[in-house]
Amino acid sequence: MTTFEQIAAQLEGQAIEVPSWAYGNSGTRFKVFGTPGTPRTVEEKIADAATVHRFTGLAPTVALHIPWDLVDDFAALRRYAEDLGTGIGTINSNTFQDDDYKFGALTHTDAKIRQKAIDHHFECLDVMAATGSRDLKIWLAEGTNYPGQGDMRGRQDRLAESLQTIYERLLTLGDTQRLVLEYKFFEPAFYHTDVPDWGTSYAQVSALGERAMVCLDTGHHAPGTNIEFIVAQLLRLGRLGSFDFNSRFYADDDLIVGAADPFQLFRILFECVRGGGFGPDSDVAYMLDQCHNVEKKIPGQIRSVLNVQEMTARALLVDRDALTAAQEDGDVLGANAVFMDAFYTDVRPHLAAWREERGLPGDPMAAYLASGYQEQIEADRIGGAQAGWL
Amino acid sequence: MTTFEQIAAQLEGQAIEVPSWAYGNSGTRFKVFGTPGTPRTVEEKIADAATVHRFTGLAPTVALHIPWDLVDDFAALRRYAEDLGTGIGTINSNTFQDDDYKFGALTHTDAKIRQKAIDHHFECLDVMAATGSRDLKIWLAEGTNYPGQGDMRGRQDRLAESLQTIYERLLTLGDTQRLVLEYKFFEPAFYHTDVPDWGTSYAQVSALGERAMVCLDTGHHAPGTNIEFIVAQLLRLGRLGSFDFNSRFYADDDLIVGAADPFQLFRILFECVRGGGFGPDSDVAYMLDQCHNVEKKIPGQIRSVLNVQEMTARALLVDRDALTAAQEDGDVLGANAVFMDAFYTDVRPHLAAWREERGLPGDPMAAYLASGYQEQIEADRIGGAQAGWL
Amino acid sequence: MTTFEQIAAQLEGQAIEVPSWAYGNSGTRFKVFGTPGTPRTVEEKIADAATVHRFTGLAPTVALHIPWDLVDDFAALRRYAEDLGTGIGTINSNTFQDDDYKFGALTHTDAKIRQKAIDHHFECLDVMAATGSRDLKIWLAEGTNYPGQGDMRGRQDRLAESLQTIYERLLTLGDTQRLVLEYKFFEPAFYHTDVPDWGTSYAQVSALGERAMVCLDTGHHAPGTNIEFIVAQLLRLGRLGSFDFNSRFYADDDLIVGAADPFQLFRILFECVRGGGFGPDSDVAYMLDQCHNVEKKIPGQIRSVLNVQEMTARALLVDRDALTAAQEDGDVLGANAVFMDAFYTDVRPHLAAWREERGLPGDPMAAYLASGYQEQIEADRIGGAQAGWL
C-alpha cells in the first residue's frame, strides 16, 4: 500500500487552468441566471481567477476566449494578470456566434466565410503572441441539424484545408505553440458534428503535424463511453494535448469536475499517471471548462480544482506493483481491490496538512468564504453589464 | 393489403396544433439566429400559424405560452385568430424564467415561491377562460444540478400539493378542461428532474383525478426508450392527454417531427390508431413542440404537419387483420412484413390528390413558397423586437 | 458531521440476500467459463451462500430460482440451509427457457401457454409454502424483437390477467407473502419488453393489490437514468418491494454492486435511508443479482455484500440536518459538500472494528481466502455437471 508521504512530492506543481468564462454568467437555452458580484470586464474575471489560485495554489493560469475577452492591449492584460499572481493560458477561438457562421465556419462551402473564420484564428494567434500563450484551442460548433443539410464528407475536406492554413501560421509564432483540436459528440448541431469524436480529431491533427494535438473534454462523449480508454490511447499515440474537465449526467452538462462520477475522474487521472500524462515531464494541459449555472462561481471553481487535486492524489496512491502482479496473475478481484483501495482512501486530511506546509489554507473553501472577497465583489460590482457568453 | 381509398376518410378532421413559439426565434445556449420576417407580436405569430393551416388544412389551432404570449385582451385575441381561420388551443405555463424559480417553483421549499408559481397557473386558467381553451399544459423545468442540492422526495410531495391546488381551480372552469402534465428526462436541470418520466407524470396525475392527463413529448426520453410502448400503455391506462411532437438524435433536439427517425413516428402513430388514440372519438391532442433554429420557420411547420399526416396515412394502411393473423401464428417475419409494407408505401401522390379534392393545394410546401407570403412578411416586419423565448 | 459511532447501531441487522445462481457458472452469449469448485447441486450452492454469511454476517438468506434449484423435498432443503446458518429467501420464477415460451409466457396469445406459465408460478408458490419464503419474484423475459411481431397493447392486457390469477393464489398462502414484479429495459427481447420500466411495473402491481410490489434491479434502466429518483418515488408510493443489486457500464452487465459507479450506489442507499426504506421498520428486501463471469464467485459475493454495507455506512453518515439547512438556504455547493463529505469518508477501518466487536473477521475477504474453503471445494467438487443457468 502506497502512503500519502510517498506521493506528496508528485503533487507539487500541479496546475489546473481555469477558464475566464466560468466567472461570467452562463445557463441553458431556457434561462441564464445572473448572480451578484459577477465580473463586468476581463480584468474582473482575471481577478477572480487569481483569487482561486491564491486560495488553492492550483490554478496559475487563466484561459481566454476570443472575442469574449478581447481587449485593446493584451500585453497590458498579461502584466495585469501577472501582478495578481496568475498568467494567461490557452487562447480559445469562437466561430459560433456570428450570423455568417450559421451553416459553418472552417467547413463552410463559401470560401469567403471560411477565410473569415481563418482570419479570426489568425487574430487569436496574435493574442497568443502578445500574451505568451502556448496553446490555440479550437472547438468547432459546426455541423448540421438535418440529414441532407450538408455534405459531411466535403465539410471534412474543407476543415482539413482550413486547419492547415491556421497551423502553418501558428508554426511561425515560435517553437512551442500548439494547435489543440477539441471534439464534441453533439450540440449545438443536432444531426452531425464536424469533429464528433477523438478519432476525427486524431485524424485531422495527425495530418497537420507534430504540434497539433487533441483536446479531450470529459463531457463530450456518447453515453457509456469509456473515457479513460481514450486517455490511454491518445497518450500512447502521443496526441493528448489537453483536457477540458467538467462532469455530466446526460449531455454536455458542464457540471463541476468529479461531481457526477468521481470514480470516473479517478480512472481518468490514473491513466494519466500510468501513461506519462501527469507530472513535470508531461505537456498535457489540465483545464476546466464548466458552467456554474446555479452555484456560486468562485466557490465552484475552488471546488473544481480541489476535486482534481484530491483525485490525483488518490490516483497516485494506487500501488502499481501490486496492481500489475494481480493483473498478470489473472486475479480480477485482487487487481480491482488494489485499485479501489486507493479510491476509497480519504486523502483530505493529508492534503490539508500538505497545503498548510506550503503556506496555503488547509481548507481553501472555508478560507475563501471567510475572506470577505465574495462580499466585497458583490458590493463593488454594481452597474455595468455582467459578463456572459457574449 | 389495405388501400388508400379505404383509409382516406379516416384522415378527415385530423388536427395538429402548432405552437406560437415555433414562429419566433429559438436556438441553443450558444446562439440564437434571427431570421427575416420573424413575428414581433402575438398577432403576427398567430397570422403565421393561420397561414400554415391555410395551406395544409391540418393545423386549426395554435397553442399559447404564458407570459410570452400575454396580451391585454385575450377575448379579442381569440376573435383575431378566428378571423384568420385558426383558434386558440392549449395554454402553456412557464415557471422557468423568473429569478425566483432558480431552485424550484411548484416544488420550492419556500411556500411563498410555490404560491407565486401556483398564482401563475391561476393566471393561465384565466387565459383559458377567455380563450375557450381546453387544456392547461404544465412542463416543469424544475430539478437540481448536483446530488444533495435538493430533497427529491420532499420536492415530489410539494409538487403533488401544488398540482392539487391548480387542479381544483381548473375544475371550476367547466366540465371539459384538463390539466396535462409533461415529463422530461433532463434539461435544464442536469442531475434530477422533478417529472423525469411517464411513470412520475402518471403517478402525479392519477392522484389528482380524471381530468389530469399525461403529455408525451417525443423528445423527452432516455436514449433507446421505446416510445410507442409508452403510448400504448398510457392509452390503456386512459391517461394519454396529448403529444408534443418533434424529433431528436441526441437530447431534446426539438427537430421537425419525423425528421430524425421516420419509422419511429410510424410506430407511434400506429399505436395511436391501435389503441383508440386517433380519430373523432379520441381526445388525445396532437401538438408540435419544435425549434426551427436553422431552417425557415413557416416552411418548417408546414413540413412538420405534413410529416404527421403522411405517417398517419401509412399507419392507417397497416392491414391489421393480416397483422393479427401473423402475430398469432408466431410468424415473426410475416408480421413484420405486413407492418413494413405500410411504412414503405408511398402515400404522397394519394395525399396530393386527396388534398386537391378538398380545395387544398396538392403540394402545400410548393404552394406556400409560391404564395409570396414569406417575401411579404420579410418586407413588412422591419423594426421592433423579434419574438423569442422572452 | 455525523460520526461512525452515531450510526453504528443502525448497521445492526442489515441483511443482503444472495442468489443461488451467483455460485454457478454464468457468462455471455459468446462463452460461459467454468471455474474449479463450482457447485453441482442446490445444496452446494447453499453451502457457498452460507459461507458468505459466515464470513460477513450480512447474508442470512439465499434466493432460489425455479426450476434451476428444484429439489424433491423443499422442507428438507430449508432445514439443510438452516443447519448451515442460512435460510431460504425469495423464490424466483423462470418463464424464459422453455421452447413454449419463445413468443411469450404470461403474455402469450395462446391461453394454454399462458396457463402453463401460470401453473409454473403456482409451483413456485408451493415452494414458498414449503420453504417459508415471503416473496415471489417475477422477472419476465418476454417481449418482441421486431416491430409488428406482437401486439404490445394486447400483451399488456393478458399480462394483467395472468398476474391477477397468480396474485390471488398467493393471497391464499398467508398474510405476509408478496408478489414482486421486476422491470427491465431490454434483453433478451430487443424491440420491446413487456415490463420495461418502473412505470409499467407500478401500473401492473397497483392494479393487483397491496401485497404486489415493484422490484428495482439497478442494471435494468436506460442509459443515464437517475435510479435514486425512482427509489425515492417508489418509496413515496409505498411500492418498493425489493432491490436486485448489481452494477453496469453499458447494458445489464450484472457486475458486482458498486463496482461501476460507487457514487451511484451511495445515492441510492441515501434515498433508502431518507425514505424509510432501510432499517428494522422497512420491508424492502435487499438482494444481489449478479454474474461472476470472470472473477471468483464466493469472493465476488463477499465483495458485493461488503460494498453494500460500506456504502450504507457512508449513506448513514450524511449529516441530514446540515443538508436540509443548506438545501433550504439555496446553498448548492454547501449542500453538495455535506453529501460528498459522507461519501469520501473512509469507513473501512471503522467497519473492521465494528465487525470484530461482533465476532466477525475484520477483513472478511482476507479471512475467507485464508480459510481454505476455496481450496477444499476445488478439491472436493470433481466430476458431475457444474451448475449454471439450466
Place this chain on the structure above:
Amino acid sequence: MTTFEQIAAQLEGQAIEVPSWAYGNSGTRFKVFGTPGTPRTVEEKIADAATVHRFTGLAPTVALHIPWDLVDDFAALRRYAEDLGTGIGTINSNTFQDDDYKFGALTHTDAKIRQKAIDHHFECLDVMAATGSRDLKIWLAEGTNYPGQGDMRGRQDRLAESLQTIYERLLTLGDTQRLVLEYKFFEPAFYHTDVPDWGTSYAQVSALGERAMVCLDTGHHAPGTNIEFIVAQLLRLGRLGSFDFNSRFYADDDLIVGAADPFQLFRILFECVRGGGFGPDSDVAYMLDQCHNVEKKIPGQIRSVLNVQEMTARALLVDRDALTAAQEDGDVLGANAVFMDAFYTDVRPHLAAWREERGLPGDPMAAYLASGYQEQIEADRIGGAQAGWL
C-alpha cells in the same frame, strides 16, 4: 428527380456476403431456441446460403467462421460451394471460446497465449489460401470487466505487436489479401473493450500498412452515434474495408439490417454512394452479421439482402445535383426534402420488374416460401447436432 431507370444499371453486381453462422442457431445468454431444418454441417450451411443467392441474386459468397466451420479439406469445400453457385468469402477468426482466452488473446500478458492466438490466425490464413478468400476479419472479444483488472495501455501495445505478426504473414499470401479489424463498443467485456471504436481500429490498422482496413459493424456503437459520419470519414481516409450489417435498438442486438431504423440504413448507404464506397470500383465488402433468434433463418437472410438492395436503390435515387445546390444555398429544408424524397420513394415494384428482367423471382421471399425448400430441409435434417456458436 432521379428515376429508377437512371439508377437501375448501378444495381447490377451488388453483392452482400452472408455469414455461415446465420443459418445455425443463436440466441441470448438466457436461451438459444432451436428450429427445425437447422444445418448440422458446414455443407448444409453453405447449401442454405446458396439458396439465398438463388432466390435473390444478391449473395454470391458466404463467410466462414473458424473453428465453427472447420473442415478437413477446404479446397473441396470451395468446390462444393461453387457447384451450388456460391463462393467462400471472408474468413473470421475466433479467440473468444477457448478457456485460455479468458483474460485476453492477442492482448494477453502471457506470451504463450498470445502466440496461441496468433497461431490461430495463421490457421485462418491457411484456410484463406485454400479457399481463395480475400479478407481475414478479426473481431476481438477481448477486454476487461472491472476497473483495474487489466492494463489497458499495455494491452493496446501487445495488440499492435500481435497484429503486426499476423499482418506480415498475410502479406505472404499474395497481393490482394487484406486484414480487416472490427471494433465494438462493449460485450462480451463490460468495462473496457480493446478495440472499442473506429478511432482505435483506424490507429491500429494505419500502423500496419495499406492492406489493413477497418470493419464497421453497424451494431457496435454507443447510443446516438452518427454511423454514416464514420462511413464518410473512413472512406475519406481510405480505410473502410467492410461492413457487418445488422440493426439494433439497444446494444448489439444483431437484428435484421434495416429493421430497427431503415432511415439510418439509407443514410449509411448514401454516404457509401457519395464517397466511392459502392460499385465496381469500390473494394468495400458488404456483409451481414446477424442472429435470427426468433425468426426463420433463411427467410431472415432473404429479407436482409433485400433490405440492403432496396435501400441502396433509394440511396442511388437521391438527386445529388439538386442536393448540392440546396446545400450551397443554405436551404436546409430544400436539401432535406431532396434527401427524403428518395427515401420515401417506393422502389419495390421497380425492383420486382428489374429482378424479373434478370430471370430472378420478382418477389424472392414469396418464391422461397413457395419453393418447398424449407419443408424439405425440415424433413431431411433430422438427428445430428444443429449448428450453433460452437
